[in-house]
Amino acid sequence: MTKPVGRPTKYQTDFARKAVKLCEAGFTDVEIADFFDVNPATITRWKHSHKEFCASLKAGKAPADDRVERSLYQRAIGYEQEEVKIFMPAGAIEPVYAKFTAKYAPDVTACIFWLKNRRPEQWRDRPEGAGGGDLAEAITSLVERLPS
Numbered sequence: 001m002t003k004p005v006g007r008p009t010k011y012q013t014d015f016a017r018k019a020v021k022l023c024e025a026g027f028t029d030v031e032i033a034d035f036f037d038v039n040p041a042t043i044t045r046w047k048h049s050h051k052e053f054c055a056s057l058k059a060g061k062a063p064a065d066d067r068v069e070r071s072l073y074q075r076a077i078g079y080e081q082e083e084v085k086i087f088m089p090a091g092a093i094e095p096v097y098a099k100f101t102a103k104y105a106p107d108v109t110a111c112i113f114w115l116k117n118r119r120p121e122q123w124r125d126r127p128e129g130a131g132g133g134d135l136a137e138a139i140t141s142l143v144e145r146l147p148s
Contacts (some may be wrong), residue, residue: 023060075110
């Protein structure tokens with residue numbers, strides 16, 4: 001009979017359930033490793049040796065990634081949202097709540113990031129003379145065409 005080589009695993013079956021919650025909260029693999037008090041390489045090994053753990057990580061990360069993607073898109077195109085300002089006028093007994101629509105202009109950095117990832121053949125950085133136009137000029141042109 002051969003003895004197992006190395007130290008025994010710290011992995012427990014309930015780690016998969018916990019991993020989903022951690023990923024939904026935005027934890028990275030390094031932070032998950034810290035939570036379980038293991039080396040980040042151990043998380044990688046667990047992904048390969050425990051299918052339920054790997055599936056839990058994917059299931060937990062997908063909604064968080066989708067939400068960030070939607071937020072980046074909104075930043076890139078600009079958006080409006082309902083907000084409330086709270087005032088306390090001098091001599092008032094209660095605060096005054098003023099609802100308004102806040103307008104956020106498109107964010108150039110978000111535009112660049114989005115386009116470089118979604119359309120890399122058109123928007124990747126190119127050294128001058130490598131074909132295509134100057135990236136700075138193209139971005140300036142794009143921003144000028146955005147609705148006010």
